[in-house]
Amino acid sequence: MDSKQEIILLKKALERQKKARIQAEKILEIKSKELYDTSFHLKQANHKLESLLNKKTAALNGSFLDIIDPYVIMDLKANVINMNLSAKEFLGYDHTVEPVNLTQLVHKDYLDYTKESFQILIKAGTIKNYRAKIILKNKEERYVQINSSLIYDQDRKPIAAQGIIRDISQETEIKHLLAEQKKQLNIIVENSPLGIALTVKGKIIKANPSFCNLLGYSTNELKNQTIKDISEPVDSLDSTDKLVKMNDGEIDNFSCIRKYLRKDGSHLYAKTHISAVRNNQNEVEFQVTTIEDITKEMKAEEKLKASENRLSTLILNLQTGVLLENEDRKISLTNQLFCDLFQIPASPEQLIGADCVDAAEQNKSLFKNPDSFVARIEKILSDQVMVVSDELEMVDGRILERDYIPIFNNGEYKGHLWTYQDVTLSRNYNRTLEAQREKYSSIIANMNLGLIEVDNDDIIQMVNQSFCQMSAYSEQELLGKKAKEVINITDNTIINEKNQKRLEGKSDSYEIEVRDKNGSLKHWMISGAPRYNESGAIIGSIGIHLDITEQKLLQLEKLELVKELENSNKGLQEYAHIVSHDLKSPLRSIMALSTWMLEDYREVLDEAGQKNLQLMQDKIELMDNLISGILEYSTANSSNLVNSDIDLNCVVSDIIDSIYIPEHVTVAVPVKLPTVLADKTKIHQLFQNIIGNAVVHIEKEKGLVEVLCSETENYWQFTIKDNGVGIPEKYHTKIFEIFQSVGTNERSSGIGLSIVKKIVDRYNGRVWIDSQVGIGTNFHFTLQKIKNKQPVT
């Protein structure tokens, strides 16, 4: 761009700027003119208004004088310039009569305030709601409220003030009263045991100390909580419904029970009363909630309900028919059993309220004696005195027991209670019991056993006839006495011991020796048992006595006899022993003498003489055997058994070696014999006697004797079998008796087998034979096995 062109551009721009400045100046000129016009217009308007105001003021002055409220115009020193009639009447002063200075009317308490207010008035030109106490001309004190404004002259200089006075004494009083009431109310609210809270739209704005204490929250914590936050309704539907109704304006207050949650988490049941406070549009402005702790009452009520339930269940299930009538004879309460007893086809609940006036008449047919039933009821009802255990017999055989209890409250008759109990069973039971008792009583009285009952102190409670006879005492002499003292027992310690046993609950039998009243000695067998009461405690003992005097005497006699017998047996044995010994020595002398004679005089004696001497010697030998046998027999019975293990094989072979066996006879033992527990000497004797017996009685060319054995659980059985001459049957038993011998064998003493029997007897065994003459004999015997090495006696 060249500078020429640039100059042109700048010129153009400058031109635009100049024009713009001119334009701006023009605009400003226009604005200035507008401003001037506006201010001029305003001035004129102001002037107009002022004159209008002055006119109005004058007009107002007149009307002020006519207004109803007291109206006063005063100068700036509070001297009244003008006042209307109302003011004159109110204040009691008339400025036309006397000069009135308003400051003089002000109560001294309000002087400072008045001064301040006056200055505000001067400064601001107006004052509203000046309130003070003034004293009227008649010395009355009044509260007034004054609205005042200054009055200016044309030069806007204040020259006076005008004011309208309102008598607010009443309002003030009301205010005071209200304040007082508010104070009182606050005191009440603060100290009320009821929790009180103020809520707006459910939110708590204010709560009194009780409310805080009840719930454990501080006032601040409660603020802005809602009642719903801290509680829940016990009956939810109802209270929500009511709250809605309250908001709708249908109700102003309602009560409900709510469960409150305390700060510590516990619960509180409270009766909650909510009242709505409405504004003039009938909207709920706030709600006053009062709560009353009824946790205790709720609990008490629950308990009451529970106990009522228990009671009614109790009554329902009572084994007694119950009928409670009120004073108008209407049924208040009855139970199932009552209905059952009288076959009433209705439930106990249905009967409530039923009239009982005609009940007796209607139901009398159920009773055996209807007329006296009705009469009795009428009598009871007119007496109104408690009756118990009236017995009623019913047509169907049942027996009822009836109680009547009148109910009085503070001496006023309030109804009565009938109770019925079916006692048929217990009556019948009692009867049966009575019959049983009679039966047993007669048995006891007539039985041959003496019966005595004593208590724990041994005092006789009961005796029967037999006992009296046994003891020879009468019943009167026994009853109530100490048994030990009356009954003369030889050994008293036994009774003490037995009584002790009874106390321990033991029963047993024992014998005592007593002297009856007559002094005769008696023996009693006593069965004693403890006596129990209904609850199972021992209250004494019962003794059943059997007089065993006779048996006892017999027994004693028997014992005596046995003793005598033993003695004589013993004597006999000794005698036999002595005799056999004493007899043997002369016998031996005779034997020796006869032998000497035979040897010394063989040459002298002829054959007959020698033979006679020989025979004499045989007889002596026989005599010797006899005596030995008797000796053995007597000892077989008496000597003690010394048991030991004996091998019978040895025993038998010893026997074979030691006894005389004819040459043609063989003794064989085909089986192995057992080892037995027994007395060796006795067993040796036993086998030797039988074997010895067998070998000498064989006449056959070849004799055979066998020893056999068999065993049962408790016995050994042995058989000694021979093929000898045999024993005729008539001797089969006889041979075991002493001094019995078969045949003519001179060597047989007739004692051997009786010794066998004795030994076998001592081992509880048996001995017998079977034999045929000419064929042989089987000797059998058994021995009881001795177990545990216990000796057999």
Place this chain on the structure above:
Amino acid sequence: MKGIVFTEFLEMVESEFGLAVVDAIIDECDLPSEGIYTSVGTYDFNEMVALIKSLSNNVGVDSNTLIFSFGRYLFTSLGKAHPEVIQSYNNPLGLLYSIEDHIHVHVQKLYPEAELPTFKILEKTDTSISMIYSSSRGLYRLAHGLIEKCFEHYNGSAQVSYELLKADGTEVKFDIIQNG
């Protein structure tokens, strides 16, 4: 439209593109005011539209970008003219928040005939503000420039996003989040 917008616009054109462009666009537009503007006067809005369009043609930059740049320029100019207004705020969000209730009230006192856009505040936090610009002029980009420069003035910056509630730009929602 207030004269100050025209005078400042031309000032910007002159400083950015030179007096020749100023002269050219004034000549080109055949304006009723002949391009003579005083800040205390009021002129037809269409003249501004014409000037912007003409400038756009002359310099080859689209109108909206020009308007946005002008907004940034205008904030500085207005700040020079009325520094007390900006001084009474100590942060940009406070200033933005008060446009409608404070600044425009004062503008209206000086120029009762001024036609001002409205800024309706939707939401304000310590770091953000969202508001709706509405004006029959549809100069929302101007507002955008002003807002951005405002943050710069307080040595700050902001994420300024806008959403056209009406297609012609007469109603636009601004969401402004202060950085840092």
